[in-house]
Structure formats: structure tokens, C-alpha cells
Amino acid sequence: MEITSKLLGKAVDEVSQLPGIGKRTALRLVLHLLRQPKARTEKLAEALTSLRSGICRCRECHNISDSERCEICASPKRDRSLICVVEDIRDIMAIESTGHYRGLYHVLGGKISPMEGIGPQDLQIASLVERVRDGGVRELILALSATMEGDTTNFYLYKQLEGVEVELSTIARGIPVGDDLEYADEVTLGRSILQRIPFEGSFKGQDR
Amino acid sequence: MEITSKLLGKAVDEVSQLPGIGKRTALRLVLHLLRQPKARTEKLAEALTSLRSGICRCRECHNISDSERCEICASPKRDRSLICVVEDIRDIMAIESTGHYRGLYHVLGGKISPMEGIGPQDLQIASLVERVRDGGVRELILALSATMEGDTTNFYLYKQLEGVEVELSTIARGIPVGDDLEYADEVTLGRSILQRIPFEGSFKGQDR
Incomplete structure (x- = not known):
């Protein structure tokens, strides 16, 4: 042309x-x-x-925001004892649109990836540890990608928070709702069996 | 989201x-x-x-241009007796990148389409007829889409130019270079047989 x-x-x-x-x-x-x-x-x-x-970054959770503190962090309706750790602000949008989460967030800005030259110092990990150390946080939900880099980052966070009193959890991995078992990959299917939940629990799906 | x-x-x-x-x-x-x-x-x-x-439109050919007259119309190297009629400026770019054309252009801005409510008055047809009437144009190459709307527009132009001394031609329709005959549609294959060219001519492909 x-x-x-x-x-x-x-x-x-x-x-x-x-x-x-x-x-x-x-x-x-x-x-x-x-x-x-x-x-x-x-x-x-x-x-x-x-x-x-x-636009700027929320000084608490690093979500992008029109003001110093994002709408979620500024909202009085949010459960401040719960922090969901995500890689990217797009993950916040995705979780928000489920309508099943009422806690706060923390955007890491990526995950630890030696292959891409991204180390812990490139991510918002220090500020997360500080937030938790400051107290008032009951649970940290790790909602990173189900990849090797995600797992590495999860483990690094776990080590960094050793000795700090906070409950750590990760989002459930398993067969997507509506999917046929035969098309699921072996790793996912294997994890969904190992990490099975009590039958009554499967109905609840209580909002947090 | x-x-x-x-x-x-x-x-x-x-x-x-x-x-x-x-x-x-x-x-x-x-x-x-x-x-x-x-x-x-x-x-x-x-x-x-x-x-x-x-950006503006070239006052001669209606190509988009940074100045009143586009680079093609302003070029002394172009054959001013030859005008290629196209629908859109993208067609100019496509023809220019073949390197096989050295004449001028005229951009209609679409084709006659009663279905979409586009009539002759919505296109740069009057100015084309004027350009040809002004003299100096030997040949008009109609390079519109090979659709019913393209054919309608071609026919309308033909009627408008009745009595004006100018040669009218259309670009060749046929089997694309490199294509297998078995995959060609019947209409194209039929036209390529009806409008066959002398064997020696097929080698030439002389630039105009």
C-alpha cells in the first residue's frame, strides 16, 4: 500500500x-x-x-484511578479485612463484574518471571507486605494466573508473609462451570479431584 | 467488565x-x-x-491530499490523457502499489446503490464528466468492484458520457494469477472464457 x-x-x-x-x-x-x-x-x-x-494509581491498591484513592478503596461498603491480590487491573474488572466479592484489592502489576526479567522488586510486593503488617487484614486471597509464574509469585508472597498473622487462600482451580469433563486437561481434572469439596458446600457459593 | x-x-x-x-x-x-x-x-x-x-480532497481527482492538488495530479510524470475511475482512495493505493499504472485517477466516493440510498448525485460523477468534457482525456478506465452496484455505476457513466469522445475500458475480470481453475466460481470462469485474449498478448502485460 x-x-x-x-x-x-x-x-x-x-x-x-x-x-x-x-x-x-x-x-x-x-x-x-x-x-x-x-x-x-x-x-x-x-x-x-x-x-x-x-489518570493515576491508587496509593493503596495500585488500581488505576481518577483520584489518589480508587473508588473501591474509598468505598465504605467494602470489607477492609479482605484483600484480593491480582496481577493486573483487568483482573479487578473481571472479579468486580462477578458481583461476588466485597473486599479490597492489591494490584501487583505482573508476576515474577525470571524469563522476562521480572523480579519481586518490579512488582508491588513490598507495599502489599506493608499493608498486611499495618494490621486489620484478616485474609489475603491470591488470585494470580494458574501458571508456573503465578505459582512462583504465590510462593514468594507466602515466604514474605511468614510470621505475619494473616490467612492466605487462593482462588479455586477446577473444571469451568458448564464444561464437559472429557475436554478438561489432565492437570486441571487432577487438581479438581484432589481439592474436592464437601457436596453440601457446592451449593452454597457464599459471597465474601 | x-x-x-x-x-x-x-x-x-x-x-x-x-x-x-x-x-x-x-x-x-x-x-x-x-x-x-x-x-x-x-x-x-x-x-x-x-x-x-x-487533510483535504484533491480538487481534480478527489483523492485525499495534504494540499489542494494531490501528488499524483501534480506530478509531471503522469499521463494526463488517462483516467482510472475508482470507488475509494484505498483503490488508488492498491493500484499504485502494483507499479503498473502511470495515468491519473478519479475517486467516485462509492458506487450507485439504491439499496443503501446512494444515487449518482452522491458521487463525484458530474465532476468526472466535466473533466472528460474539458478535453485532453483519451481513455477512461473503469476500475469499480465486480458487483451489481459496480456494473450499474459503470453503465450510468457510460450513458452520461454518450457523445463525448473518450475511449471507455474496464479492468480485466478473470482467474486470479496463481489460482487453480477448479476453485474459481462459474461466473468468473465463464467471463474469462468469453473475454479470452490472444495467446501472445498474455505475455505482454504492458504498463500503461
Whole structure:
């Protein structure tokens, strides 16, 4: 594709630097904007600029937030004795949309991965340990990915919190609701048998 | 997905109004921007804004252009007696990247489609007829889609140009280079037989 317009070329270049967007898609998106009223593009550009300049991290849980303290941390309705540890703010959104959790969060910003050169010092681990040490936290729910890196991070957190009085739990691993047993992988199926729960408990699913 | 940050929510809303981009993808793109240096977002926003404010349509061929007259129309190397009629500026880019065309273009801005409510007056047909009437044009190559709407538009143009001295041609329809005959659809295969060309001609493919 030859783009003769410099303005168009530059816009396509910038858009195609977004992840998963190639030159062709970028061109399609930019041409779409050109067909729309000018205000459309201005609103988009304005939303991105003000997002980037206005947004900050919650000083308590590191969730992204419009103010110093995020809505969840600031809410009086939340159970402050419960902290769910997640990798990314997208995990917060996912858990929030279940409607089954009423505690606080702590965003690590990733997981320990020697392969990618991410060590404990690159994550919000020290501030988590501090939060727990400050007291008032009854339980820490580790909700990291069910991968080797997730397990490594879980274990590192466990070691860091040795001697601190707090209950540690991890979210349940098992067969997804609605899935056929025959399509489940062996590891998941194996864990779901080893970590089976009393039959009566399976009905409850009490909100925390 | 619950987005508690208003700034983030607004940015995701704006991005997800782009075609083919849903809420989830928009969120992924916006979070990517948040992880990048601030200048990245500013450059993207700036490129989009200056594109929208700076770009215009070439007054001759209606190609998008940074100036009143596009690079192709302004080039002294182009054969001004040849005009290729296309629907969209993307078709110009596609034809330009073949490197086999040295004439000018005319962008209609679509094709006649009663179903979508697009009539001849919505397209740059009058200005094309004017360009041809002004003289100096030897041949008009119709390079519209091989659809019913494309054929309708071709026929309309043909009727509009009755009595005007200009050669009309359409781009060749046939089996794509590299394709197996058995996978070609019947209409294309039928046309490729009816509109067969002399064997010697098939080697030439002379640039126009």
C-alpha cells in the first residue's frame, strides 16, 4: 500500500503501533475517522490525552484511578479485612463484574518471571507486605494466573508473609462451570479431584 | 467488565466506536497506551487531530491530499490523457502499489446503490464528466468492484458520457494469477472464457 499523503501516513503509522493492529487495519480505522464528523476525531484524541494526563494509581491498591484513592478503596461498603491480590487491573474488572466479592484489592502489576526479567522488586510486593503488617487484614486471597509464574509469585508472597498473622487462600482451580469433563486437561481434572469439596458446600457459593 | 475510572471509561468508549473494535479490545488498547510513555499517547492524539484538520480532497481527482492538488495530479510524470475511475482512495493505493499504472485517477466516493440510498448525485460523477468534457482525456478506465452496484455505476457513466469522445475500458475480470481453475466460481470462469485474449498478448502485460 502506497500512502502519498504525509498526514495520513503519519496517522496510520501511529495507530499501527497499537498492539494487534497492522498497517491495513490502521488505514481502515483512520479512513473511517476521515468519513466521520471532525468532532468524532477530536473527542477521541481528547479522551486519550486527558486519560494519559489525568489518570493515576491508587496509593493503596495500585488500581488505576481518577483520584489518589480508587473508588473501591474509598468505598465504605467494602470489607477492609479482605484483600484480593491480582496481577493486573483487568483482573479487578473481571472479579468486580462477578458481583461476588466485597473486599479490597492489591494490584501487583505482573508476576515474577525470571524469563522476562521480572523480579519481586518490579512488582508491588513490598507495599502489599506493608499493608498486611499495618494490621486489620484478616485474609489475603491470591488470585494470580494458574501458571508456573503465578505459582512462583504465590510462593514468594507466602515466604514474605511468614510470621505475619494473616490467612492466605487462593482462588479455586477446577473444571469451568458448564464444561464437559472429557475436554478438561489432565492437570486441571487432577487438581479438581484432589481439592474436592464437601457436596453440601457446592451449593452454597457464599459471597465474601 | 466494570470500569470504575471515569477517564478510562471515556477513553474506552471513544476507542470502541471505531469499526471492528469492541469494548474488550478497546480496553486492551487503552491499557497498552497507559503502560507506554506519555509521549506515545500524545503523538497518537496529535497525529489524528492534525490529520483531521489538515487533510483535504484533491480538487481534480478527489483523492485525499495534504494540499489542494494531490501528488499524483501534480506530478509531471503522469499521463494526463488517462483516467482510472475508482470507488475509494484505498483503490488508488492498491493500484499504485502494483507499479503498473502511470495515468491519473478519479475517486467516485462509492458506487450507485439504491439499496443503501446512494444515487449518482452522491458521487463525484458530474465532476468526472466535466473533466472528460474539458478535453485532453483519451481513455477512461473503469476500475469499480465486480458487483451489481459496480456494473450499474459503470453503465450510468457510460450513458452520461454518450457523445463525448473518450475511449471507455474496464479492468480485466478473470482467474486470479496463481489460482487453480477448479476453485474459481462459474461466473468468473465463464467471463474469462468469453473475454479470452490472444495467446501472445498474455505475455505482454504492458504498463500503461
